[in-house]
Amino acid sequence: MLRYTAQRLLGAIPLILGISVISFVFMQLAPGGPDAMFARNGRMSDEQLAAIRRNMGLDKPVPVQYLHWLKNLLRGDLGTSYVQNRPVTRIILERLPNTLILVGAGLGLALVLALAFGVLAAVRQYSLFDHAVNAVAFFGLAMPVFWFGLMLQLFFGVRLGVLPTAGMHATGETGALDLLKHLVLPAFTLGIGSIAGWSRYVRSSLLEVIHKDYIRTARAKGVRERVVLLRHALRNALIPFVTVVGIDIPLYAVGAVVTETVFAWPGMGRLFYDSLAARDYPVQMGILVLSAFAIILGNLVADLLYAILDPRIKYG
Amino acid sequence: MVAPPLPGPDGGNCGRRWQRHAGGLRWGQRGQPDYLGWGPARCRGTAPAGETRQGGTLTYVTAEEPETLNPYLTQLVVGFDILSLFMESLLEADDQGQYGPRLAESYEAAADGLTYTFTLRTGVKWHDGSDFTAQDVVESYNMIMNPDFGAFSQQGWDKITGAETPDDHTVVFSLDQVYAPFIANVGGAYIAPASALAKGIQSFKEEFGREPFGTGPFRFVEWASGDHITAQANADYWQGAPKLEQIVCKFVPNSNTIAVQLKSGEADLAAYVDAQQFDTYQAIEDKQVIETDSQAWFHLDLKNIDFLMEKPVRQALDFATPKQDIIDKILKGHATISVADVAPISWAYNPNIKPRPYDLEQAKKLLDEAGWTPGPDGIRQKDGKRMQLELWGIAGDQQNQQILQVIAASWKQIGVQADLKFQDIKTLWGPEGYQFTETPTACGYSWFNGNDPDDSFYWHSSQIPDSPTGSGGNLPAYFHPYDMQDQIDELTERGVATIDQEERKKIYWQIQELLHEYVPVIFIYWNKLIFVSPKRLQGFKPNAFTPLFHNVHEWAYRA
Numbered sequence: 001m002l003r004y005t006a007q008r009l010l011g012a013i014p015l016i017l018g019i020s021v022i023s024f025v026f027m028q029l030a031p032g033g034p035d036a037m038f039a040r041n042g043r044m045s046d047e048q049l050a051a052i053r054r055n056m057g058l059d060k061p062v063p064v065q066y067l068h069w070l071k072n073l074l075r076g077d078l079g080t081s082y083v084q085n086r087p088v089t090r091i092i093l094e095r096l097p098n099t100l101i102l103v104g105a106g107l108g109l110a111l112v113l114a115l116a117f118g119v120l121a122a123v124r125q126y127s128l129f130d131h132a133v134n135a136v137a138f139f140g141l142a143m144p145v146f147w148f149g150l151m152l153q154l155f156f157g158v159r160l161g162v163l164p165t166a167g168m169h170a171t172g173e174t175g176a177l178d179l180l181k182h183l184v185l186p187a188f189t190l191g192i193g194s195i196a197g198w199s200r201y202v203r204s205s206l207l208e209v210i211h212k213d214y215i216r217t218a219r220a221k222g223v224r225e226r227v228v229l230l231r232h233a234l235r236n237a238l239i240p241f242v243t244v245v246g247i248d249i250p251l252y253a254v255g256a257v258v259t260e261t262v263f264a265w266p267g268m269g270r271l272f273y274d275s276l277a278a279r280d281y282p283v284q285m286g287i288l289v290l291s292a293f294a295i296i297l298g299n300l301v302a303d304l305l306y307a308i309l310d311p312r313i314k315y316g
Numbered sequence: 317m318v319a320p321p322l323p324g325p326d327g328g329n330c331g332r333r334w335q336r337h338a339g340g341l342r343w344g345q346r347g348q349p350d351y352l353g354w355g356p357a358r359c360r361g362t363a364p365a366g367e368t369r370q371g372g373t374l375t376y377v378t379a380e381e382p383e384t385l386n387p388y389l390t391q392l393v394v395g396f397d398i399l400s401l402f403m404e405s406l407l408e409a410d411d412q413g414q415y416g417p418r419l420a421e422s423y424e425a426a427a428d429g430l431t432y433t434f435t436l437r438t439g440v441k442w443h444d445g446s447d448f449t450a451q452d453v454v455e456s457y458n459m460i461m462n463p464d465f466g467a468f469s470q471q472g473w474d475k476i477t478g479a480e481t482p483d484d485h486t487v488v489f490s491l492d493q494v495y496a497p498f499i500a501n502v503g504g505a506y507i508a509p510a511s512a513l514a515k516g517i518q519s520f521k522e523e524f525g526r527e528p529f530g531t532g533p534f535r536f537v538e539w540a541s542g543d544h545i546t547a548q549a550n551a552d553y554w555q556g557a558p559k560l561e562q563i564v565c566k567f568v569p570n571s572n573t574i575a576v577q578l579k580s581g582e583a584d585l586a587a588y589v590d591a592q593q594f595d596t597y598q599a600i601e602d603k604q605v606i607e608t609d610s611q612a613w614f615h616l617d618l619k620n621i622d623f624l625m626e627k628p629v630r631q632a633l634d635f636a637t638p639k640q641d642i643i644d645k646i647l648k649g650h651a652t653i654s655v656a657d658v659a660p661i662s663w664a665y666n667p668n669i670k671p672r673p674y675d676l677e678q679a680k681k682l683l684d685e686a687g688w689t690p691g692p693d694g695i696r697q698k699d700g701k702r703m704q705l706e707l708w709g710i711a712g713d714q715q716n717q718q719i720l721q722v723i724a725a726s727w728k729q730i731g732v733q734a735d736l737k738f739q740d741i742k743t744l745w746g747p748e749g750y751q752f753t754e755t756p757t758a759c760g761y762s763w764f765n766g767n768d769p770d771d772s773f774y775w776h777s778s779q780i781p782d783s784p785t786g787s788g789g790n791l792p793a794y795f796h797p798y799d800m801q802d803q804i805d806e807l808t809e810r811g812v813a814t815i816d817q818e819e820r821k822k823i824y825w826q827i828q829e830l831l832h833e834y835v836p837v838i839f840i841y842w843n844k845l846i847f848v849s850p851k852r853l854q855g856f857k858p859n860a861f862t863p864l865f866h867n868v869h870e871w872a873y874r875a
Binding site for chain 1: 796
């Protein structure tokens with residue numbers, strides 16, 4: 001398993017290189033460019049404009065710019081932001097923990113609720129609860145995040161006044177309880193879509209397993225229903241679910257952009273959006289490469305989890 | 317978008333309407349397309365003056381976060397606004413745009429316009445405890461002009477040929493040519509502390525840009541990236557300690573969330589909110605809405621090419637643009653009609669020009685006379701050429717899109733086909749922008765004026781870019797100079813080379829008449845600036861010429 005992990009990580013290197021080349025090229029192909037606004041800035045002379053391009057390294061051909069970027073990357077230097085005039089590494093590190101907190105909370109909430117709803121709906125197939133979960137699932141999948149977030153803000157923040165509507169902390173507060181209060185609405189908004197989809201997945205996957213012979217055997221042997229369900233059925237039903245979750249995790253990064261915007265969460269999604277709008281190439285590249293690495297890592301973890309869930313699957 | 321420098325096209329990231337201000341508002345001199353400007357306050361429901369109390373926190377909520385708080389690098393209005401808590405300029409504009417004292421007690425311009433002497437205030441201290449002296453002013457000038465630093469604008473400063481400090485509190489700048497906007501450009505710029513400048517370019521860019529300090533009424537406390545900036549009252553402020561204790565600037569990128577925060581009481585103050593949301597804010601119980609005039613003009617630029625080079629055609633399009641309808645129906649009345657590029661609140665405004673009425677018959681007549689007659693499909697043509705153009709706008713900006721749809725529908729009625737196209741702001745003004753294609757185009761956006769009426773940036777032939785990557789603001793004339801190019805070149809040059817304000821006024825009146833006559837662009841309206849503030853906040857007096865916190869030391873909560 002260790003060898004397999006090492007192999008996969010080594011294999012990730014050319015993949016990340018490829019991703020970085022493609023990102024770099026596409027970034028440069030996007031119309032506009034970081035210097036576009038300077039050119040329309042009153043009284044900026046052509047000489048001043050040329051100096052700014054030189055500063056940004058934009059005067060060199062694209063392949064040279066890329067190699068320069070790559071050389072710095074190998075030394076752990078992601079460059080300096082065009083608009084913030086600060087090292088990209090520091091800018092990303094300020095935001096990364098915030099995004100991890102939000103995505104972690106959203107993901108955790110979605111996993112727990114999806115499993116609970118899915119199992120209950122499967123056990124009570126065609127019951128009122130099953131239909132209710134079904135209806136809520138369709139609602140959850142269909143509804144736009146920015147609208148749902150706004151409704152939550154209006155209800156819990158304005159109408160009831162029990163939860164803060166945006167941000168990570170109240171003015172002057174740094175405590176964990178304060179953070180938790182601020183986390184509730186965005187985490188739920190981020191997770192709602194997956195709760196819906198995943199609970200349907202758990203339900204159908206569990207229903208499929210529940211009619212298998214070995215479950216009937218277990219029941220015939222007089223094993224308690226609870227044990228049959230959780231130890232025999234659910235464990236096997238989880239394997240396809242893990243794949244789905246593994247695939248969905250990168251989508252969380254995407255969902256986080258909207259959630260972070262609606263809830264003014266100081267995360268990386270907003271940073272990425274802003275850097276795209278500003279054509280801040282160094283920040284864009286830094287986040288893209290980091291995300292690529294995170295996705296590769298996420299898939300690897302999902303694959304390793306199979307082996308833990310199903311002893312028949314072995315790597316190495 | 318107020319006092320100091322820097323035009324440039326803008327309008328924000330504009331991915332979505334509610335992010336309209338993101339990425340975009342600059343503090344302007346002449347010329348930046350923008351949505352906002354400033355104007356003398358016309359308050360609605362202002363609280364009656366009464367006893368005020370010491371202390372309290374004010375939370376200012378803004379959609380945009382400054383990219384840096386370096387006073388010479390930030391390109392965003394919000395950067396200049398927040399800096400007005402910490403830093404000050406030599407002079408400050410009043411609500412008429414006339415400059416008076418701030419860090420300088422007084423200034424004197426030599427009769428020939430080639431020497432400016434600033435007498436600095438004594439007893440002013442930087443937040444680090446050191447004295448404010450002439451050295452700070454000279455070092456600020458040196459940094460702005462240092463080519464390795466890359467200041468966002470050197471306007472005005474680049475006319476200086478000599479800087480002298482006869483004593484600690486006198487600065488004498490000499491110029492080699494008369495340059496009337498000097499006072500607005502140099503007098504209105506923030507002065508940085510020599511102690512921070514002495515640490516070198518890198519430190520000044522990076523560290524000072526993140527933790528600025530100045531001589532202002534508030535001290536910088538912290539900047540949590542993506543979240544907030546906190547400021548604490550400066551008890552030693554030279555105009556007296558501020559009444560408010562703390563100001564928090566919160567970054568909330570979504571305009572709906574901003575509305576929610578103002579409603580829930582988590583935020584107190586918002587600036588430059590959408591005209592379409594005016595009534596929503598008016599309905600919040602403990603808040604008041606304040607509307608001021610601005611220096612931002614929304615217009616359609618017309619590429620000077622093909623049939624758009626014909627003056628009667630441009631005039632016809634002006635007649636066929638329903639300006640008052642756009643203001644009444646789309647902006648709910650929160651704008652004023654414009655006829656040229658000088659704001660009604662400016663001393664240089666020419667009040668004698670009347671806008672062309674919305675008159676389709678007059679428009680048709682002009683086109684008929686110019687030889688453009690309706691073809692079989694109803695679109696006018698001449699010599700086998702159809703009167704068809706692209707009408708560009710800012711992607712994601714719903715207000716902008718609604719306006720352009722109304723215009724396209726109206727032009728259709730006089731037989732002009734306008735195909736709507738939308739792009740993001742960086743693309744529109746980049747080298748791949750519409751200005752550099754050989755198709756007739758128009759584009760709707762706002763330019764944002766600075767405090768000096770100098771408008772060479774928009775019209776002068778030197779501002780026509782040499783290539784799509786070249787600099788300059790006069791983009792419509794990229795393919796062909798205007799038919800009035802020589803006249804406007806001469807007038808704008810004379811405008812900056814004349815010191816006497818009455819003389820200058822005459823020049824700018826002529827320019828406005830010329831612009832109205834030739835219609836190089838279709839002037840549509842002046843934006844309004846809309847602020848939401850707590851009813852119990854006193855002393856909040858925004859205007860079109862100064863940054864948001866210009867008089868923050870006078871703000872206080874009612875007891």
